Amino acid sequence: MASTGRIEIDGKTHDFAVTEGTEGERAIHIEDLRAQTQCITLDPGYKNTGSCESAITFIDGEKGILHHRGYSIEDLASNSSFLEVAYLLIHGELPTQSEYEMFRSGVTIHTMLHEDLKDFFSAFPKDAHPMAVCSAVVAALSTFYPEDLDPNDSEQVMNSAERLIAKFPTIAAYAHKHSIGHPCLYPDNSLSYVENFLTMMFGTPCDEYEVDPVVARAIEMLLILHADHEQNCSTSTVRLVGSSHANLFASISAGINALWGPRHGGANQQVVEMLESIAEEGLTARQFVDRAKDRDDTSRLMGFGHRVYRNYDPRARVIKSSADDVLAKLGVDDKLLEIAIDLERIALEEDYFAERRLYPNVDFYSGVIFKALGIPVQSFTVLFAMGRLPGWIAQWMELHEQEQAIGRPRQIYTGPTSRKYTPIETR
Ligand code: CMC
Numbered sequence: 339m340a341s342t343g344r345i346e347i348d349g350k351t352h353d354f355a356v357t358e359g360t361e362g363e364r365a366i367h368i369e370d371l372r373a374q375t376q377c378i379t380l381d382p383g384y385k386n387t388g389s390c391e392s393a394i395t396f397i398d399g400e401k402g403i404l405h406h407r408g409y410s411i412e413d414l415a416s417n418s419s420f421l422e423v424a425y426l427l428i429h430g431e432l433p434t435q436s437e438y439e440m441f442r443s444g445v446t447i448h449t450m451l452h453e454d455l456k457d458f459f460s461a462f463p464k465d466a467h468p469m470a471v472c473s474a475v476v477a478a479l480s481t482f483y484p485e486d487l488d489p490n491d492s493e494q495v496m497n498s499a500e501r502l503i504a505k506f507p508t509i510a511a512y513a514h515k516h517s518i519g520h521p522c523l524y525p526d527n528s529l530s531y532v533e534n535f536l537t538m539m540f541g542t543p544c545d546e547y548e549v550d551p552v553v554a555r556a557i558e559m560l561l562i563l564h565a566d567h568e569q570n571c572s573t574s575t576v577r578l579v580g581s582s583h584a585n586l587f588a589s590i591s592a593g594i595n596a597l598w599g600p601r602h603g604g605a606n607q608q609v610v611e612m613l614e615s616i617a618e619e620g621l622t623a624r625q626f627v628d629r630a631k632d633r634d635d636t637s638r639l640m641g642f643g644h645r646v647y648r649n650y651d652p653r654a655r656v657i658k659s660s661a662d663d664v665l666a667k668l669g670v671d672d673k674l675l676e677i678a679i680d681l682e683r684i685a686l687e688e689d690y691f692a693e694r695r696l697y698p699n700v701d702f703y704s705g706v707i708f709k710a711l712g713i714p715v716q717s718f719t720v721l722f723a724m725g726r727l728p729g730w731i732a733q734w735m736e737l738h739e740q741e742q743a744i745g746r747p748r749q750i751y752t753g754p755t756s757r758k759y760t761p762i763e764t765r
Contacts, residue, residue, distance in 0.1 A: 342354065342355060343356050352371070352374045354367050357391075361396050361398070389569055389745070390740070392569070392733070394729070397567070397647075400648055402649050402651065404567070404653065406423065406426060406565065406566055407426050409432075411563065411653060412656060415559050415562050418562060419531075421441065421503075421531055422438060424441075424727075425441045427729055428499065428731060428732045428735065444496075445500050446504065447504070447527075448501045449505065450508070455475065455482060458474065458475055458478055459475070459515075460516065462513075462516065464516070464517055465517065466513075466517070468513035468514060469595070469597070469719050471513040472506070472509055472513055472723060473592075473598075475509045476506075476590055476594060477587060479501065479587045480587035483501065483587075486501075487585040487586075488585075489583050489585060495586060498585070502590060503728065503731070506723070507525075507531065508525050510539070510717065511538035511539045513720070514539055521542070521543055523537065523538045532554045532558045532561070533549045533554055535557070535724075536549050536553065536557065539713075553712070556711055559656070560708070560721065560725065561724060563725070564700070565726065566726070571596050571597075572596035572602060572603065572726065572730070573593065573730055573733050574596075575595075576590060576733060577745065579592040579593075580738065581742055581743070581744045581745040586731070589730075590727070590731070590734075593726070597722060597723055598719055603726070604719050605640050605701040606700075606708065606721075606722060609640045609701050609706075610674065610706065610708075610715055612641075613677050613678055613705075613706070614674065617674065623680035623681045626639070627681060627684050630642075631688065631690045639685055640701070641703075641705070642685060642691065642698055642702065643699065644697070644699045647697065647699065648695040650697045651700055653699075654700050657703040657704055657707060658698070661703050661706060661707055664711070665707075665710050672706060672710055678706055701722075705718050708721060
């Protein structure tokens with residue numbers, strides 16, 4: 339039976355339909371709240387605001403559950419490949435062998451960048467953050483493919499989607515190569531998605547580069563773990579920009595910028611920098627945790643806390659359990675991992691973190707692994723973006739299928755009321 343929510347304002351009641359998702363989450367439809375009551379809802383940070391209905395990803399933050407199209411993240415991380423998860427997110431089902439081959443070759447064919455696009459990289463300062471470079475180059479892709487920018491043409495959208503997934507590793511590797519003054523390598527389409535990325539990142543024209551299968555599998559798993567996360571800050575950004583009918587490249591470029599922030603994807607870089615500064619300053623884990631608890635100190639325990647997960651982040655659990663294995667296989671005895679384990683243990687014993695329900699998130703251990711795998715610290719968030727790309731694309735496509743109205747929140751104005759302009763000489 340359909341439920342109804344009732345709101346009473348100034349003694350007058352108003353009824354609104356209640357909708358229920360397939361996993362039992364409920365929401366009150368308030369589309370005509372303002373028309374009925376002259377009130378809007380006020381929810382800074384959107385802690386209780388559903389911006390859409392979506393069939394892509396389900397999260398239960400209380401139970402630590404993450405599913406894509408019904409499949410658990412643990413199942414996907416141990417059994418699937420990144421391109422297969424990308425297909426699942428975008429098309430809604432796991433592919434058959436022939437569907438997978440078509441998708442893989444559709445992506446692989448686009449790995450090269452237009453030669454003129456390569457000039458963009460040399461225009462950036464050597465110490466430019468690769469997230470800035472990636473977002474600029476992704477936005478610039480739209481200028482190279484003007485024939486594929488119509489958001490309402492599904493064939494054009496799929497061309498742009500395949501180009502983005504194909505070219506992002508090349509862009510990420512070129513951003514790194516430019517920063518160290520090395521020549522960029524062309525993609526090698528005989529390699530897998532991850533092998534190709536690693537070869538462009540670490541190979542040179544002078545020597546044969548052999549991809550370590552342990553490193554390749556670990557990167558593949560990390561990309562899968564980051565592939566989508568429902569309406570987080572960057573995905574909401576991609577949807578909001580997309581809702582204006584801006585093209586896919588412009589929308590994804592905006593998402594990359596949103597992801598860069600230290601409270602979002604930028605946290606993976608910040609975690610390793612935090613661990614390094616603890617090691618350099620000779621602090622104990624307890625001393626740092628005390629700083630993070632201190633309201634007069636701006637330090638936060640980076641990699642801890644999550645808006646939705648209130649018990650644990652299932653992605654952090656998968657990463658932590660593979661961290662030991664990966665580091666052992668690589669023969670890395672990592673001091674930073676020891677500090678991270680200490681920080682986690684101490685923080686979890688503290689009332690401050692328990693009361694606020696702050697637990698390690700995906701970024702807490704991912705940076706440690708990225709570092710052990712040889713990824714430069716500044717590129718950590720770029721790897722997050724590479725992983726999140728299929729999620730952004732799937733969410734953007736869903737928005738267009740749903741023909742959602744332009745995203746345009748309201749506000750409560752708190753500035754001065756109407757006043758008269760005074761000429762400058764009389765102020
Ligand atoms: N260290 C210390 N205190 C914290 C932390 C932390 N990492 N996170 C939250 N708090 C405190 C915060 O000071 C506040 O305390 P009080 O109630 O006394 O004012 C309370 O916990 C609630 O914090 P909030 O900022 O209102 O919570 P939020 O849900 O808006 O923010 C968050 C979530 C992830 C932005 C935040 O926990 C944070 O800044 N964490 C560190 C950055 C980080 O690891 N980000 C990666 C998130 S997961 C991957 C991703 O999304 O990209």
